[in-house]
Amino acid sequence: MTRIPVAVQMYTLREEAQQDFAGTLKKVAALGFQGVEFAGYGDLPVKEVKRLLDDLGLQAAASHVPLADLENDLGKVIEEQKILGSQHIVVPYLLPDRRKEEDYRALIPFLERAGETCRREGITLCYHNHDFELELLSDGRKALEAIFDDTDADNVKTELDVYWLKKAGESPAEWLKRYQHRSPLVHLKDMTTDEEQFFAELGTGGVDIESVLKLGEECGVQWWVVEQDMTRRTPFESIEMSINYLKDVFKRRT
8 A cells, every 4th residue: 555554543443442352453454454553452461462463464553551651660561562563652642730841841851761761672662742742831842842852862753643733733744844754653633624623534624634645755654543533423434434545645646
């Protein structure tokens, strides 16, 4: 389909996976996704999850791991990634009580240390943004800029989320160019063009997805990750629409 493989973030399918984790992975593979980005493992042992991936021909693109788990037992998280064959750990979300400026000041050195530990183990630590990291700090920088400016590019990478960048009034393509070769993972999601700015299937909203896709190879993207936090369709209908959109785009470019 493309030299850059496409994964789905399993949070999109959280209810389906809770009911039938293995069956959900099977449907993901049937739709043409090459990998998955985990947000938990369905209460299954990671070795069992790895067996399911192998049986279905899927790869573990990355794992979203709560910040508290990284703080409490980074070694365990790293070992799980090695079992899964995943090369990326992603800090997915900051809870509301950890978004003050002093929280970011404390987070940055932790990310640096954790990222260095991951790198020594052959794992890449990434930070996934929402819109609140685009708020300004007292030094005039956006919090997301501070996270990447004040950490070593070899230790802390990005997982830019194009929806949240757009919602914050930013250009996803410009951010990808700014952090080229530091953005191995990119979250692809669209946004409705009405005032609600609801999550939308790729190609149906107002985010310029194609401008981001065009930059993938030159910017060193390793995985495109489809995510839709909420949907008015069934999640499977939504991700099928999104993967079909990507297939059409890639076909036109070949």
